[in-house]
């Protein structure tokens with residue numbers, strides 16, 4: 001084949017594979033919802049203990065990193081904001097600047113990237129190694145749907161924990177920004193917080209929270225689908241794990257951009 | 266539906282019947298444990314049992330262990346060949362006191378005295 | 379004799395099963411019936427399609443053509459709910475055990491009961507331990523799968539496979555990689571299970587001794603086709619050279635085509 005033809009054929013194959021993968025992820029999503037809602041009625045409920053377990057792994061254990069990163073991010077935004085605004089003698093405008101960007105963008109983004117890095121890889125690795133050792137087949141032949149048993153608890157835990165982590169990230173970033181602003185502009189933390197609340201509307205918080213749900217779904221589906229499609233031994237497992245993290249983060253950032261475009265026009 | 270329980274010669278005889286399987290063994294278990302809670306000596310009669318699965322056998326095991334802890338008497342009577350082979354699979358035939366019938370049990374020296 | 383006919387309806391019935399992996403045909407027109415209470419051994423060399431056949435019997439793969447009936451029902455026509463119910467009557471021990479690595483031995487064995495029944499916790503644990511007694515693994519309840527030897531993994535997997543008292547049991551390679559004593563023990567166990575529980579058993583193996591010890595009937599797979607299905611005696615006496623090759627562990631003498639052979643060795647090489 002000539003080079004252009006090669007390129008076109010390759011592009012075609014890759015796009016087909018990508019579409020197929022998204023289709024599979026959508027199936028996982030639909031099936032998980034089915035089991036979460038209808039499971040109890042066909043006596044195959046999603047186990048609450050499994051959900052609690054996932055909430056622990058996905059959410060609670062991520063708290064320290066999320067808080068640390070968000071706090072630092074808040075401080076950095078304050079530094080940059082004050083430095084930039086000083087040129088226009090508008091330092092005091094740093095408060096609404098931080099308040100808006102944290103609640104609408106950075107809080108949820110930091111929470112999602114931390115979860116993608118921690119849980120995106122862990123989930124893909126766990127499901128992938130179960131796939132390799134035939135544990136998934138074993139579940140299936142026992143009459144236990146792997147989607148109900150493995151994916152649904154992860155999805156629900158994501159939906160429950162992502163908003164919580166996002167609120168935590170928002171608070172940590174605002175406190176970080178507030179402390180720095182307070183020291184430089186001689187503003188007490190409580191004044192800073194008061195001014196934040198004056199600026200912020202419920203809409204701003206909601207924007208972050210809605211995004212957190214979408215990001216949680218993306219991470220769960222990308223991680224699970226990569227886990228289920230592991231082939232080719234431990235090398236394949238490593239590939240799936242890496243791929244899961246990279247794709248989750250890419251999906252989060254792109255989705256965020258789309259959201260921001262439509263929500264802030 | 267519960268199982269018939271008959272009180273004779275100082276024993277509560279629990280007459281299991283039909284298929285003692287996953288759906289019925291909880292009833293059997295409860296019947297046996299209830300008798301033991303009332304501090305009665307228990308005989309479990311398997312004569313009318315057509316099939317017993319491991320959940321049924323597990324209920325018997327639990328009953329036997331409870332009876333020993335409470336120093337009560339416990340035995341199986343009327344064990345069919347099919348039930349026997351299920352017991353033998355886990356070597357439980359060497360664990361349970363097994364008698365052909367109530368009379369056979371009564372002919373034995375009374376461990377209660 | 380309709381009454382007897384009904385009683386002797388096969389537990390497994392495979393008709394004209396054809397399957398592919400990608401473009402490659404793996405199974406080609408398989409016909410097989412397994413009777414109730416029978417131990418059927420599926421034999422064949424490595425790569426002959428034994429595990430593939432098993433995956434189809436378990437509805438893990440979908441066939442390209444043909445149909446499979448279990449307990450008299452066509453599995454490809456079952457609703458997911460009916461399949462779910464049927465699977466509770468089937469036990470499977472996979473080639474590699476497929477124990478859940480995050481659970482210890484007792485939890486592994488108890489797992490199907492916890493998922494499918496509402497039995498009291500005491501009953502479930504006694505049942506799991508009874509099955510561990512049956513497979514001679516008493517005392518190892520608290521070990522994790524990674525702490526078990528190969529033979530112990532197979533036993534634990536068997537205990538899990540029989541914990542729901544299945545009517546049909548599949549066992550992939552019970553003796554592969556085990557020493558002869560342990561392997562003979564497992565064979566003994568399979569026979570006792572059938573006698574005590576009347577369960578129908580399909581064993582996949584390439585170990586001859588083991589096959590002859592336990593089989594009521596043997597079916598020999600070769601390159602995706604069945605060479606012969608019959609009693610141990612019939613298989614031993616078969617005059618099919620390929621069956622005899624397998625039984626006598628002779629490698630087949632494949633005639634060498636010089637041109638093709640040379641081509642295979644030098645295919646794709648630079649400058650040739």
Ligand SMILES: Nc1ncnc2c1ncn2[C@@H]1O[C@H](COP(=O)(O)OP(=O)(O)OP(=O)(O)O)[C@@H](O)[C@H]1O
Pocket residue numbers: 399400404422423424425426427428429430431584
């Ligand atoms: N997932 C798969 N994808 C593609 N080909 C496969 C796959 N699994 C098995 N095969 C091919 O199918 C053929 C039959 O494999 P199968 O595992 O059924 O053999 P087997 O008889 O169980 O062998 P063994 O005794 O070594 O376990 C082999 O040629 C194998 O390469």
Ligand SMILES: [Mg+2]
Pocket residue numbers: 428429430473
């Ligand atoms: Mg195999």
